[in-house]
Amino acid sequence: MSPATESATEFASGAVLLDAFGRRAEDLRISLTDKCSLRCTYCMPAEGLAWLPARAVLSDDEIVRLASVFLGLGVRTIRLTGGEPLVRAGVAGLVGRLAGLQPRPELSLTTNALALADRAEELARSGLDRVNVSLDTLDRERFHTLTRRDRLADVLAGLAAAQAAGLTPVKVNAVLMRDENLAEAPELLAWALRAGYQLRFIEHMPLDADHRWTLADMVTADEVLELLGRSFRLRPVGHRGHAPAEEFEVLDGPGRADWAPVLDGGHHRVGIIASVTRPFCRDCDRLRLTADGQLRTCLFGHQETDLRGALRGGADDAELAELIRQAVRAKPAGHGINAPGFRQPERPMSAIGG
Ligand code: SAM
Ligand code: SF4
Numbered sequence: 001m002s003p004a005t006e007s008a009t010e011f012a013s014g015a016v017l018l019d020a021f022g023r024r025a026e027d028l029r030i031s032l033t034d035k036c037s038l039r040c041t042y043c044m045p046a047e048g049l050a051w052l053p054a055r056a057v058l059s060d061d062e063i064v065r066l067a068s069v070f071l072g073l074g075v076r077t078i079r080l081t082g083g084e085p086l087v088r089a090g091v092a093g094l095v096g097r098l099a100g101l102q103p104r105p106e107l108s109l110t111t112n113a114l115a116l117a118d119r120a121e122e123l124a125r126s127g128l129d130r131v132n133v134s135l136d137t138l139d140r141e142r143f144h145t146l147t148r149r150d151r152l153a154d155v156l157a158g159l160a161a162a163q164a165a166g167l168t169p170v171k172v173n174a175v176l177m178r179d180e181n182l183a184e185a186p187e188l189l190a191w192a193l194r195a196g197y198q199l200r201f202i203e204h205m206p207l208d209a210d211h212r213w214t215l216a217d218m219v220t221a222d223e224v225l226e227l228l229g230r231s232f233r234l235r236p237v238g239h240r241g242h243a244p245a246e247e248f249e250v251l252d253g254p255g256r257a258d259w260a261p262v263l264d265g266g267h268h269r270v271g272i273i274a275s276v277t278r279p280f281c282r283d284c285d286r287l288r289l290t291a292d293g294q295l296r297t298c299l300f301g302h303q304e305t306d307l308r309g310a311l312r313g314g315a316d317d318a319e320l321a322e323l324i325r326q327a328v329r330a331k332p333a334g335h336g337i338n339a340p341g342f343r344q345p346e347r348p349m350s351a352i353g354g
Contacts, residue, residue, distance in 0.1 A: 016074040017287075017324065019297070019331040024285060027242070028070050029079045029110075030063060031291040031353025032091065036084040037114050039148040040136075042175055042208050043350050046148055049209060056292045060090065062311055064097045066289065069320045071101055075287070078105040079132075081353045083291065086115040092126040099127025108132065110173075110354060114151055116158030120165040131162045132171040137181045138191055146180060159197065168263070171198045173273075176219045185224055186231045186254075193250060193268055196260030200245045200271035206337060207299070207349035215337075221246070221274035228270065237269070242285040245271030246278065275299075281334035288353050295327050296352060300335035300345055303327075 017025040034052050036044060058066070067078060078098060085091060091109075098107055108130040109123065116131070123131075135155050137143050143152040162170050172192055176182045185201065192199035201224050206213040225248075228234060232253035240246060249267040262268055272278075281298075288296040293308025305327040310320055345352065 015072065017328040019328050021282075021331075021333055023283070023331070024074065025287050025297070025328050025331070026075055027077045027079070027286045028067070028075045028105075029081050029286060029288045029353050030067070031082050031289065031351075032063075032080055032085040032088040032094070033057065033083040034291050034351045035087050036082060036112070036350055037087055037149070038084070038112050038151070040134075040175075041146055041148070042177065042204055042213075043348060044209050049348070049351065052292050056308075058289075058291065058293045058308060060094050060097065062293065062308070063094065063289075064101070066293070066307055066311065066320065067098055067105070068101050069317050069324065070287070071103055071105060072317070073321055073324060076103070076105060077108070079108045079110060081110040083350050083353075084112050084114070085109055086111055086119060092119065092122045092128075095123055095128050096126040109167075110134070111158075112147075113155045113158030113162070115154075117154065117161045120158065120161035120167060124165040124167050128167060130169065130171070131167045132173055133159055133162065133197075134173045134175075135159070136174045136176070137184055138188065139184070142181060142184075159195070163196065169198045170196075171200060173200050173202050175202050175204050176224060177204060178217065178219050182219050182223075182227070185227055189228060189232065189250070189270055190253065190255050192270075193253070193259040194255065196263075198269055198271065200273055202273040203276045205275055205299075205349070206344045207352070209348040209350070211344060213344070215276070218276060220277045221272045222277065224272060232270075234270070240280075240283075242283050244273045244275070244280055246274065247271045275335070276337050279334060279337070287328070290347075290351065290353055295324060297327055297331035298335055299349075299352060300337065301332055302343070302345060303330065303332075 039046050107128050109128055110132045113133040136146055140152045144150045174188055189199055204218045233251040234248040235251055237247040247269050250270055294304035295307050296304055305323055310323055
């Protein structure tokens with residue numbers, strides 16, 4: 001069958017999720033909990049948040065059931081996130097069950113890595129394919145200030161364990177803030193190149209629980225590239241498909257002789273996720289399922305579809321699939337952060353699932 005015929009057949013059978021702008025949703029982020037073991041200043045207040053009651057959170061059975069409905073609708077990749085997904089009990093068991101679904105999804109995990117050193121091996125054995133680790137600084141004091149916990153050593157141990165367990169390529173996500181860690185960006189890149197991790201800088205987004213974000217204060221992709229360009233020779237990779245990161249080959253830079261080899265014969269890379277100044281909404285293929293079972297089609301949207309209510313109310317798979325299709329059809333064209341009248345979502349990133 002030609003790709004065009006295959007696509008038309010899939011669509012006719014309802015096995016793809018198309019929105020009103022022709023985008024196909026294939027990537028599902030599932031938040032396993034809204035709780036977290038860190039308190040990153042750009043994400044959560046020091047005292048934490050009003051956590052969801054246990055009965056509100058989807059059980060493993062409910063997650064597996066919903067995931068299988070999404071896979072039947074053409075979703076191909078599932079990323080487990082939170083809050084901090086590894087504070088939930090039994091994540092490896094859940095990974096194993098998701099890996100057993102048909103068609104098997106590609107499975108990844110976004111984590112602060114505090115608990116990864118002891119779990120990486122078991123997660124890999126259970127079927128996890130890759131991890132993204134969030135780390136904004138290599139300085140112990142600054143890590144303590146930024147996350148309000150003195151746990152840098154655990155993150156570094158978690159990263160090493162992930163690499164040893166084959167959860168590769170290990171990606172590292174860093175949020176830069178002008179007065180805190182912006183100047184450290186070149187050092188972070190040099191470290192990642194030496195260690196063999198793929199570093200991506202994320203623009204700070206208006207998703208902090210304290211609502212302190214301002215467009216004027218945020219560090220832009222242009223600024224980061226200008227700063228990196230002073231020490232590294234970068235070349236844009238070009239086509240990025242649905243990936244949120246704009247990628248750059250790192251052709252040369254300090255300590256070049258010590259950079260880890262690139263295993264797949266490709267190039268050393270760095271990425272920028274510029275959701276604010278270079279939005280990629282036109283290519284967005286993502287859906288989000290919150291820990292309490294609400295489907296969100298846009299990180300910045302105000303609409304949620306209550307899949308948990310339907311599930312617990314006895315909906316069958318066909319009814320759940322129809323609810324999902326309707327939600328996707330109503331996915332907004334873009335997040336509108338830069339538009340007048342933009343209103344930050346009520347829930348912060350940790351509660352939606354990053
Ligand atoms: N706790 C896990 C972690 O930190 O990797 C997973 C959830 S966390 C919400 C997912 C990602 O969102 C992290 O990479 C974090 O840096 C990012 N994040 C949180 N708040 C953000 C904000 N206001 N702007 C940009 N990124 C943010
Ligand atoms: Fe926790 Fe991740 Fe938010 Fe940091 S970014 S507070 S690790 S959920």
